[in-house]
Structure formats: structure tokens, C-alpha cells
Amino acid sequence: MTHHVVRSTRRRLGYAGAVVATAGLLATGSTFAFADTPDTQESAPQSTTLCGASFLIEPEYGDKTYQDAFNRLDKAYGLESVRVFYSGLPKDWPGRFDSGALTTTVSFKAAPRDIIAGKHDALLKKWFAGAPTDRDIYWSYYHEPEDNIAKGEFTAADYRAAWKHLVTLADTADNPRLSATLILMGWSLEPGSGRDWKDYFPGSDVIDVLAWDTYNDIHADPDSYLSPEELFGKSVAANKEVGLPFAIAETGSDLVPGDDGSGRAAWITEVADYLTDNDALWVQYFDVDFTDHGFTDFRIRDAAGQAAWRDFCSS
Template structure:
């Protein structure tokens, strides 16, 4: 059904991304994938993914090797032996900035840095700034004896960390794309908030010193995953165990909420695997702030030990066409929700929009930018991609390039990483499953080559047909990818 994505109504489930993404610098030019004439699920059913197989490794902490701060109004004074670090912005006047140097971690053989964040622990919990900026530093040859007069130059802002409220204990900056291949790396922390000070523990304090927290993943790290429903009265945990067993362990989970998201963890705790989670609700209400309190709490309480790609109203195109809300209201809702997510100061939350690949096809009569909320709002632009039902009915499978080249072009145009939130096809007419398995391998090869974050199979028996991988050839193809 190329022009109409049927909404899938699944039994209501549960589970829930912002400024972060492994390899953002290298993947921003990559596109998205999808093309689907098939459905778009709407309400709720879940898509969990198993712990595992090729998932990101346990986190490794890298302590700071040098830290200090310098003061504009005391240009000849060194503060390298202090037990605190201060980024101040006072009208007294008193302006200071923090300098940090870390050894660049070396990944184990066959691994890459999948994610890295810089964490700072506040020493002073009052008069905190609303936000702090992390900047590049020109070189790492400085010592803790440096002063404001001898400090190295600073460059562009690499990341911003919000401080949601007074009393916030710590902040974190995503530095995944800022780590060089070897040697040392330096950062400066500056404070743009007038009449405030970010005061943190230094390494001389003894505990809670600045640190990098790094995780690794296999080189080439596109993660395999799936969405699925409960079958034969099983629990969500049993459904997840079934999928894990079928596919040799899933690396990521897709889960759908039909309305507002429930409190964490919801019906299924996926552990520390990446989670792609959707919720719904009328865009008019979200744009007006009707649900601000609940969503603010949901974002603030989200886990910080996994990457959460949160999705507001995946595949909104048909709903907008049918007049449930307007494209302008949808864009406004996204901007408001992304602001609430930023307030949480959780670098593992990633704002992820999911559109139909069909929207990129001229025959759809649509322009995907009608739904795009503007630069600086999203972290990931993802797509639902299907071999169209009508194509499968003719015994055919569309080529990866025909489905995915438009996705890559769209993502490249806005500099956002991509993933495939739903991938699927019926077994085409006249096929015993062998040709579908070849299509799956070709799609995954294309997506891995172009840097997809995750490829998530739509493992459901749907009203328009059975997308599940239960035939030997299909099972083998997805198991190979997950392995």
C-alpha cells in the first residue's frame, strides 16, 4: 500500500534520545532507510530487544590526567593545585574557565568507541548556571601551572549540558565525536549564564574527579534488533526471550506506546541495550504544553545506563493527511518535547523522528520537510522501510538502492545520523523464502556500509500479512546479522 501506511494496532506496551550519537561526525552525511508501502504501527505494542550479542560493551572510566581553572581578573595566578574547578560568570567582575586533559582511550582489538561522555561532579550546589559549554582546546601541551595569560586558545562549542535545577549533582557532555585516534585530548568548560558559577571537584580533591566514561562496540557497529508482539498469552519477558532465542540475541529493542509513556521501565526492562521507544498523543496538546509535567518527569527519570532513542508519533504522515492535527502542530510539538528532554541533562536521550520511506517517493505527493521540526531539534532522523505489499504480491523485491538512496540523501541534507526503525517484507509470491533472505542480506549490507545506527525487523503477523521471520532462510539471514 504505497500511498497509505496502515496503522498497526498492537497491544499496548511500554518503554522510552538527545544530544548524542556514536560516530555523529562520521555519520552525519549518511541517509536513512525505508521505503515502505506497508504499515505503520500506531498504537502500542511493543518492540523489545534482547540483551546482547553485539551490544555495546561495559563502560570504562578514564580519569583526568590534568585539570585547572584560570581567572580573567587574575591573569598571572595559577590554580592547578586547587581542590575545585570553577567556571564563573560574575559581574563583580570575576570570570573563570576550566581546562581538562585526558589520555585518549585505545579501543580493544576489533572494537571502536561507540560512546563517550565527560562527567563532572558539582562541589557547590547553589548559584549553579542554567547551562555549561564544552569547548575544543588548541593542543594539550599545557600544564596545571598555567595562568589565564598563558592558557591555550579555545575553539568552537562541542557540546552543551543543561543544569535542570539548583542542587543538580553532576553534568555530562557527549564527546563521542571529539576523541582523536590517540595521544591526549583537552577541553575547556565555560559558563554562559550571568551571575552563576559551576564549581566542581578537581582531581586534587581525591574523589569524584572529572572523568571520561567510554563504551566500545564491534567495528562496523550497526545493531540488529526487532519489534514484536506477545503471542499465546506470554509475558513481555517471555516474548523477548523468544526473540533472543530465534535471532541469536538482539542488540536493540523497538517498543511502542499508544499514548503517553508510562513510568520507567514500563512493561519490559531491556537492560542496557539501546531502546527505540515511541509514544503518541495529539500534537495539538503537546504543542500547547498539556502534558509537560508528565513528560518532564519521564525524561528526568529515564535510565542513564543505555541509549534511549525516543520517538514522538512515528509515521505521522497519514494522521496529518486525515486532519487529526496539522504539520505545523506536529513540528511545534517536537520542538517543545525536545526542550523538555534537554532539561533532563541526560546525554543518553536521543530525539529521534521516524517517518515513512514512502514519503520520499514522488508518487506519495509528500515533502518530508513538512514534518521536519528544524535544525537543532533532532538527534536522529530514522525511517520505516518496507518492500511494498504490492511489490511482494507480484513476486518482487525492491533493490536496496531504490529504497535507501533517497533516505541517505535526505539525511545528508540535514546532517543527521539515521537508523531503520522498521524493516520488513512478506515472502513474495512464488518465493520459498530464499529470495527474501537474499533481500535481507542485501539491505543489511547497504545499511551497514552507509552507517545505520540500527536495523530493526518488524517481526509481526500483521493485518496485511505475516512479516515474521519463521522460515529457515529468513531466520538464518537475520541470525547472521545479529551475530
């Protein structure tokens, strides 16, 4: 029984009912290459955590398009999933690039009041209807909304209401490979944030997957590589509390000063092992130079780090 069927069952019956239904169904038996996924709606069950990446066009590496950037990263790692961002509404499929049948996490943005009012209903219904059925699509509305809400750009109540409206649109596509995926900051789980992450949570009857963006440090020259438990333990607990599948949509770290890359490589392996042990659906490394946005360069450009992520992808 594939995990997307479990999700759609949980949506219909509620999580507790889905556990019983799933158990019953199970009891009845019911190197540098592109990931090989069958071109069918009912692909083989996911048996382990998928590796993935976010990326940008990098002319210094020969990229002219997002397709070039994807091809470069996929050749380097053998990606199993991919992250796609839209700063506004999503483009028609396949979107910015064609990733074959790789599991895809895609996010888009629009003002919650416009979503609630139905301003984009026609476009979004068409987009959901056109989504592939040969791969899992984890779609996310306005990932990391916390700062926008804190700035007063929109309210948490409107954000939750917009999610509920969007799920009704997605359901019209009748595509079990579409999963409503809430992506929040790992920082919002920390006492220092002063936040309650459930302010942004529209409910387990709306959301299929709860994912997190969690970094070792968003700034240059971090002091150390924090343990996976320190970084992700609160996320694992939050997902267990609400009974939702767990995933990491963004993670990464700059090099600690003096590290030739071997220290970060060991940390990458520890992170991959920890998240796999905690049943993350996917982990997508933020392979982006984000210094222009006031953060740091998270890209893996040393041989040891690249080998660590490649090993994760091939495991």
C-alpha cells in the first residue's frame, strides 16, 4: 500500500481511523543518474527517506536555465526529490523545469484574502487538475508565513482560512498524489521565537504533511554543527503530536571556520541517518548562496560534503 493512499485514507477517515484501515489493508496483502520511477499512478511504496535539493541558476557552473541547474545537481547526486519555489502563483506543469518523475515539493504564494475570495480559483483548479499522476506532489501554500504574519502583512486566521479554501480546490482534481504540505520554520518551535506554531496550523483534517525548514545556522561562520536531535527533535515531536507525516523542506549549513569540509560531511551523514530513523518522507538540502538575502552560502562545494549527500541519495 503506497504512502499516498495512506494519506488520502487519513483525509477521508481522520488519522486514527486511517491507522486502523491501513493495518487492515496491510494484513490482507493488499551513479550520477536520474532516479528511476515507474511511469504509473501506483508506483512502488516509498521504503526510505528521499534525498533532494533546492537550487538556483549558477552561470559560473554553466547554467543558463533552471533545467541546466537541475541537470547539474541531479548528475552530481542522483536526486530522488526536488524543491520548486514560486514567488507568486505557480506556472503550468512541468513549471520551471522538467524533473522527470521525481517526487516534487512545490510552493507558491498569493494574498490570503485573494485566495479566500476565490480570485485565483480558475487558475489554481487548472493547475491542480494538470498535476502529474506518476509521482508524489507535495504542494505548499506560502511556506514560512511566520515573519509575514508578524509584520502584519496578513493574519494567521486568514492564512488558515486560505489553506482550507485551497484544499477544496485541490480535492476537485481527484489526484491522490497531491499532498497539502504545510512548511514552517523550525525556529518557530524554539522558546526564543515567542511563537506558537499551531497559530499557523489549519488542522490535520486540512494538512496531509507537516514539513519544516531547519538550518544549523542561517549566518556565515557558525560556531559548531549542532546535533540532529537539537535541530530536529522538536519537529519530530510536533508531528507526532498532531499525527502527520514528517519532512524537511530546507536544511543546510555553512562551513564552520577551519573546517575543510570533512566536519560538515560528517554532520550531513548524521542528519541523514537521524531523519531517516525518524521516518522523514524527504530531506531537501538548500544548495543556494543566500548571502544576497542577508544569510549565508549553504552550497556544498567541497568533495567530502558532496560525497556525503551523494551517499545519502544512493542509500
